[in-house]
Amino acid sequence: MEPEALIEALLSRDRDTPVDLAALLCDRHPRERVALSVVRPAGPRLDVEDVTYGELADRSRHLAGGLAGLGIGPGDHVATLMGKSAELVVVLLALWRLGAVHIPLFTAFADVAVAARTATARAVVTDADLLPTLDPLRDATGATPWTVVVNGDRTAPDAHHRTATEPGTAAAPGGAPTLRALETRGAGVRPPDSFRWAGDDAFITLYTSGTTGAPKAVPVPARALAAFVSYQHVALDHRAEDVFWNMSDPGWGYGLYQAVIGPLALGRGTLLLAARFDAALTLRVLHELQVTNFAAAPTVYRALRNHDGPRVRPGALRCCSAAGEPLNPDLPRWAEEHLGVTVHDHYGQTELGMVLGTPWRPGRRVEPVPGRMGPALPGWTLAVVDEDTHRPLPAGAVGRLAVDVPRSPLMWFTHYLGGGPRPAGRFSPDGRWFLTGDLASADEQGRFAFAGRDDDVIIMAGYRIGPVDVENVLLEHPAVAEAAVTAVDDALRGEVLEAFVVLAPAAVPGEALAADLRTHVKRRLAAHLYPRVVHFRQSLPSTESGKVKRKELRRERERELGAVPAAP
Incomplete structure (x- = not known):
């Protein structure tokens, strides 16, 4: 299915019409097509592991069977404390086959942050080297509040982690169950029927970053896929022939939505770097793997600009995009000179996905203006509104950046987990406007410029x-x-x-x-x-x-x- 047809199909679905997420994101694509390229630095060379859609389909079906043996099923919340890897994507697809809800955890989280985000979790899947993060969360008996599943060969002592005790649960001897054991167990049983998600069913619970208060739990419904696919296709212009690399971590919205889900929905390939950020390594990957389509936070571009080591100029870049924080006006000019292509600024939030920016797609492309994020992306209508009356302000005036809900067919956020609809402070009283919490201005052409957070404004x-x-x-x-x-x-x-x-x-x-x-x-x-x-x-x-x-x-x-x- 072509991207435009997929977006239209997702938009036209009734909210009660179910969708098989595993089929949409994986099973319907050609089995031999590469879905993931996992890159690891191995001394003087880069080790690249290509994983096909067929491998993802088989492994996630097997893991779904193993997780079902642990009692994981529809509606259960399962957190992942995992780095960028094929195993992470296998876990996500397995959870969605079962109807379980994914809770992403950033690998740098300390135990307090993990505890705050896993109150509703039934299980946590973690890389073996991140097990110490969970140790402080044991109760007086030495058990964790959830079943722990370990990705890797190192297993945790029984005294530290609760494991399932039902017969045939594939617990590793002397430790928590491992992904490998669960996959092996699931390969020998009939896989469960893939769950079908209604449009309003939340398949992810993603917590905000907490820049303006305590992190809030955002339920991401299945119908949000239309927004993720639209951005991937129109703004990023992710093509079948691209070597696509979004550096953002899947523990956060941009990385999960647009480095994993968006590419899978389009049946494209995506690159995952299993290493800590390093400017020299980033330039090396861009060059040696001939990356054509690159997305990262402005912090990454600034680090590349400030890198004082040997520079290797990438030779294949076609698109560079930035999101997550304001893009400094000098960075596009620097990128054009040193990376061979300018940078397009994009803006979004955990609660929305991406809503503003200069798209790369031919026919949709808008020339970037330094210091401006760009216009609203297709499917979205935004305005700068008065703080008190919520009426749109004239061009040039600074006010609250807001989404016009009735005129934004891709809008999907309605509430935070545990709260009522239209949470106070996020929607205008009449429900028309979603208030982003950011300040902005717009010019006569409808191109928006970021001015700061509401609480950052200086008078x-x-x-x-x-x-x-x-x-x-x-x-x-x-x-x-x-x-x-x-x-x-x-x-x-x-x-x-x-x-x-x-x-x-x-x-x-x-x-x-x-x-x-x-x-x-x-x-x-x-x-x-x-x-x-x-x-x-x-x-x-x-x-x-x-x-x-x-x-x-x-x-x-x-x-x-x-x-x-x-x-x-």
Whole structure:
């Protein structure tokens, strides 16, 4: 089925019309087609493991049988604490064959973050080397609150992890059940019939990153697939012949939605790098594997720009896309010179998928404008609305970025897990607008520019200032590698700006450089928008997905100034 027809079919389905997710994402594709290329650095060479759709289909059916033997079935929540691997994708397909709901966990999570996200889980599947993360969650008897399944040869002692005790559950001797054992067990039994999902059935529960409060559980319904497929096809222009690489981690929305689910739904190949981020390795993979279509957070592009080691210019790139945080205006120009192609900015949220940006698809392509994310993507209508009245604002005005729900056929979010419909603060009272929590402006052509989070906005002498504009100007300075801008109280102006800067390798911190940065902002942006104080730091606090925690920087400064007590 062609992508346009698939999107139309997904959109036209009644919410009660069931869909076999395993068939849609895997079984219907040619068995011999490569679905995943798992890349591992092996000394001077790259080890590439190609996995076909046929292998995914067989292994996930077998694993579904093994998991069913543990009692996993429709409606059960199962978390994965796993790196990028073929096994992760096999687990996801097996869960969806059974009607189980997937809870992604980022591999860098500590035990507290895991506990907060697994309260509803019946089981946790984890890589063997991540078992220590689960150990602090044992109760007084030494058991975990869920069945633990281990991916790898290392097994956990019975005293540490509860295992299923039903006959024939394929528990590894002296330890928790392993994926390998469950697959072997499932291969010898009749596989369960594949579950069929109604459009409103949640097949994922994904937690927000928590940049503006406690992480919230987002139920992702089966009908959200239409949005993921549309973005993969139109904005990323993921073609059958592409070597496609989305670097984002599947523990977060962009990685799960568009590095795994989107490619599988289209029957395309996707590349998974089983290694920690390293700029030199990233350039090597782009070059040696002849990647044609690349997506990553702006943090990745900045790291590539600041890399001071040997540079290998990729030779095959056709598309580069960025998502997850604001794209600095200088990065597209840098990428065009050093990667051979510009970068298109895209914007989305856990609750939405991707909704804004400059698409790559011919016939849909919009020329990017530095500093602007682009227009609404097909299937979405957005506007900048007044904070109080929720009425659309004129071009150029900064206000709340909002999704026009009735005019957005791809809109799928309705509530957080455990809460009622239209959660307070996320929808306008009449239900028309979904409020993203971000500030933006739009030009006459409907191209949006990010201005900051609602709680990041700075009000100085009557001016509403989004920190992103100032940060982007600071990042233009050759001495600056990373920048964040916040505000402190000022008796005269209400608030004044302060900057937190991570320097490029050759830069020397000091008052002379701080003065130069202030002058740079005055000349490039506006005389009143310069940071009164510049703090030089080794790093900036950020979420696991790379978003700077400005609120944490503000609290640090407030504690230094004696405005708030230190955290206990």
